[in-house]
Amino acid sequence: DAGVIQSPRHEVTEMGQEVTLRCKPISGHDYLFWYRQTMMRGLELLIYFNNNVPIDDSGMPEDRFSAKMPNASFSTLKIQPSEPRDSAVYFCASGWELGYTFGSGTRLTVV
Amino acid sequence: ELKVEQNPLFLSMQEGKNYTIYCNYSTTSDRLYWYRQDPGKSLESLFVLLSNGAVKQEGRLMASLDTKARLSTLHITAAVHDLSATYFCAVDGGDMRFGAGTRLTVKP
Numbered sequence: 001d002a003g004v005i006q007s008p009r010h011e012v013t014e015m016g017q018e019v020t021l022r023c024k025p026i027s028g029h030d031y032l033f034w035y036r037q038t039m040m041r042g043l044e045l046l047i048y049f050n051n052n053v054p055i056d057d058s059g060m061p062e063d064r065f066s067a068k069m070p071n072a073s074f075s076t077l078k079i080q081p082s083e084p085r086d087s088a089v090y091f092c093a094s095g096w097e098l099g100y101t102f103g104s105g106t107r108l109t110v111v
Numbered sequence: 112e113l114k115v116e117q118n119p120l121f122l123s124m125q126e127g128k129n130y131t132i133y134c135n136y137s138t139t140s141d142r143l144y145w146y147r148q149d150p151g152k153s154l155e156s157l158f159v160l161l162s163n164g165a166v167k168q169e170g171r172l173m174a175s176l177d178t179k180a181r182l183s184t185l186h187i188t189a190a191v192h193d194l195s196a197t198y199f200c201a202v203d204g205g206d207m208r209f210g211a212g213t214r215l216t217v218k219p
Binding site for chain 2: 032035042043045048055056091093097098099100101102103104105
C-alpha cells in the first residue's frame with residue numbers, strides 16, 4: 001500500500017497562473033478530504049467527498065478554488081487564478097470512520 | 112459549525128515529566144482522532160477513539176474520550192525528547208475538523 005499520493009510535492013508559480021494539485025487516495029476508502037495548512041490559520045477543511053460526491057465545499061475560500069473527484073482513485077484541487085495569499089501546504093486525506101490517512105502534502109508558493 | 116479547541120497551544124516540558132493535552136468540541140460526536148505532525152512533515156495518525164469511554168495507549172501516550180463532556184485528553188507519561196512535535200485532535204461531526212494543535216517541546 002503506497003498510501004495517499006499527492007503531486008506535485010512543491011509548486012512555485014506566478015500570481016495569476018492556474019495551479020492544479022492532485023491526489024490519489026488509498027483504494028477502498030470512502031472519504032476524501034482537502035485541507036490547507038498555514039501558520040496563521042492552522043488546518044482548514046476546504047472540501048470533502050463521500051464516494052466521489054462532493055458533500056461540503058463551504059470551506060473553499062472563493063470561486064477561484066474548485067475541486068473534482070471524477071473517480072474513486074483520483075481527485076484534483078484547482079486554483080485559478082492563483083494569488084500570493086494562496087501560498088500554503090495543501091493536504092489530501094482519505095479514509096473512513098475507522099481512521100484517515102494523510103498524503104505528504106503539496107507546498108504551494110505563489111510569487 | 113463544529114468548533115474544536117485544544118489547550119495548551121504551546122507546551123514545554125522536561126524529560127521524565129507527565130502532562131495532559133485537552134481537546135474540547137462543540138457538538139455531539141463519538142469519533143475523535145489524534146495526530147502527530149513533525150516540522151515540515153505530514154500528519155501521522157496516533158489514535159482513533161470511537162465511543163464514549165474509549166481509552167487507547169501506545170508507549171508513553173494515552174488518549175481517552177468522554178462524549179458527554181465533549182472532551183478528549185492526550186496524556187503524556189515520562190516524556191522523552193522524541194515526543195517533541197505538534198499534536199492535533201480532530202473531531203468527526205459529519206466532516207472532520209481539527210483543533211489548532213499543541214506544540215510540544217521536551218527538554219532534557
